[in-house]
Amino acid sequence: MQLKGKTALVTGAAHERSIGWGIARALAEEGADVAVNDVTMLDRLEQRAADLSALGVRSLALTADVTNAGQVDAMVAQAAAFFGQLDIVVSNAGVIRWEHFLDITPANLNAVVGVNLKGTVNVCRAAARQMIAQGGGGRIILNSSVQSDVQFPITPVYGATKRAMHIFVGALALELAPYRITVNHFGPGWVQSPLNDPSPELQTEQSVEAQRQAVPLKRAGSIEEMGRAAVYFASSDGDYATGAFIRLDGGLGIGKYSG
Amino acid sequence: MTGKRILLVGGLDETAQALGEALAAAGAPVAYAGQPKTGVTLPFTPLGLDDPVALAGQVASLEPFDAALLRPGWRKFGPFLDTDAGDWDEAIGQNFTQMTYTAQALARRLIADGRGGRLIFVTSALALLPFAGAIALGTTLAALHGIARMAAVDLAPYGITVNVLAPGWLAGEWFDSLPEPVQMHIRAGIPLGRPVSALEIASVIRFLASEAGSAITGAILPVDGGFTLTPAPGHSLFNPA
Numbered sequence: 388m389q390l391k392g393k394t395a396l397v398t399g400a401a402h403e404r405s406i407g408w409g410i411a412r413a414l415a416e417e418g419a420d421v422a423v424n425d426v427t428m429l430d431r432l433e434q435r436a437a438d439l440s441a442l443g444v445r446s447l448a449l450t451a452d453v454t455n456a457g458q459v460d461a462m463v464a465q466a467a468a469f470f471g472q473l474d475i476v477v478s479n480a481g482v483i484r485w486e487h488f489l490d491i492t493p494a495n496l497n498a499v500v501g502v503n504l505k506g507t508v509n510v511c512r513a514a515a516r517q518m519i520a521q522g523g524g525g526r527i528i529l530n531s532s533v534q535s536d537v538q539f540p541i542t543p544v545y546g547a548t549k550r551a552m553h554i555f556v557g558a559l560a561l562e563l564a565p566y567r568i569t570v571n572h573f574g575p576g577w578v579q580s581p582l583n584d585p586s587p588e589l590q591t592e593q594s595v596e597a598q599r600q601a602v603p604l605k606r607a608g609s610i611e612e613m614g615r616a617a618v619y620f621a622s623s624d625g626d627y628a629t630g631a632f633i634r635l636d637g638g639l640g641i642g643k644y645s646g
Numbered sequence: 647m648t649g650k651r652i653l654l655v656g657g658l659d660e661t662a663q664a665l666g667e668a669l670a671a672a673g674a675p676v677a678y679a680g681q682p683k684t685g686v687t688l689p690f691t692p693l694g695l696d697d698p699v700a701l702a703g704q705v706a707s708l709e710p711f712d713a714a715l716l717r718p719g720w721r722k723f724g725p726f727l728d729t730d731a732g733d734w735d736e737a738i739g740q741n742f743t744q745m746t747y748t749a750q751a752l753a754r755r756l757i758a759d760g761r762g763g764r765l766i767f768v769t770s771a772l773a774l775l776p777f778a779g780a781i782a783l784g785t786t787l788a789a790l791h792g793i794a795r796m797a798a799v800d801l802a803p804y805g806i807t808v809n810v811l812a813p814g815w816l817a818g819e820w821f822d823s824l825p826e827p828v829q830m831h832i833r834a835g836i837p838l839g840r841p842v843s844a845l846e847i848a849s850v851i852r853f854l855a856s857e858a859g860s861a862i863t864g865a866i867l868p869v870d871g872g873f874t875l876t877p878a879p880g881h882s883l884f885n886p887a
Binding site: 488512539553556557563 | 746792
């Protein structure tokens, strides 16, 4: 129970196969009280909060669109008021679109940049202000991607927003260090989450097998494994980590011809 | 002379103009296209950078070019906690979104002309190392680096190379206007001990635009006197420790 007495908020956590849920559950299994957020699938979101309560922690379902700074500020304030404080914020919500560079459309670009860049900024700003006001430090954790290290041409805008996280997280870690707030990110590779369901690379048994073969460890990652990275950064084990990145991809991002 | 027709595209400010002049001095004269900032006068072809549809038409009717320099125009500093959603919209809009659409339009034009070509983004060393006080600038330009690298993959079959030049501190009036202790602080963080000149930036662009640069694509090249090699001393851009 590494997180007993701590409170957390995780964005993008409604779906039972989502990495957000893997994170929320992992934090709760370590004793943290957890608020889960999403913008759609609200029945599912309520169910996730109930699942968390069944683990014996306090929980809360919070609807907000992370692209809307006002909604994010209100959500963070509500979580802090409900729990009495907010120690851990995980910016997990993200979207992806598959298209090559020459085919990037404004609709897709705006969707991806809106959630992955602006949404992350909104969540981090609200989290930082709340934690500074509390005065006891805090943990900000981002779910980025293997694409923070290596971008893929079929998702250029997604990859760009994730590549940018190295600079964003680093600069934020520097600026928030005086407040004893750490900022870190971890980068999943292939996880069989709803985010990846429409991937053109995962539509047939053959293409899923090809994907498996491209991963040196020959399997997808689990949402539980992603959740453990969040626990590391959130717990005392991660006290000295800030501006850090953990790539969690079974080796996918190591290099070429690795499969 | 490279003999290449080079286009400098983007928000045209004093630094873009200085770069254009340095390129001319380096034997690689440029034509300008985009949106000049107030007070900047140079001959240019107007491009509506924030309107992808209009932009595509305007780029299609430009004079032919061999290489295009894309220079994102949002260059502001400030602490994260004071950077509101509107500032981020502006930074992302100018440095990422506009430059992505502009690169796409320029690439389509080069493909239509069928002779290959070069796209060169001119960003900043601040997109390669995180700094307090430069989070919006660094983050948005780092995102653009991601686009540049994947554009390099997608445009390779058309003989178009895509590269990034990331200048460090630039010598000139602005640098000279900084207080002496700040200049000393910045110099101490540059292994070569000095800011780089516009001519040094121009020389690398000239090389990338020339035949000599034909096998380089997807590269992100710091031209910074070694600034990005060493995080020390201090992570603050302007505050001497």
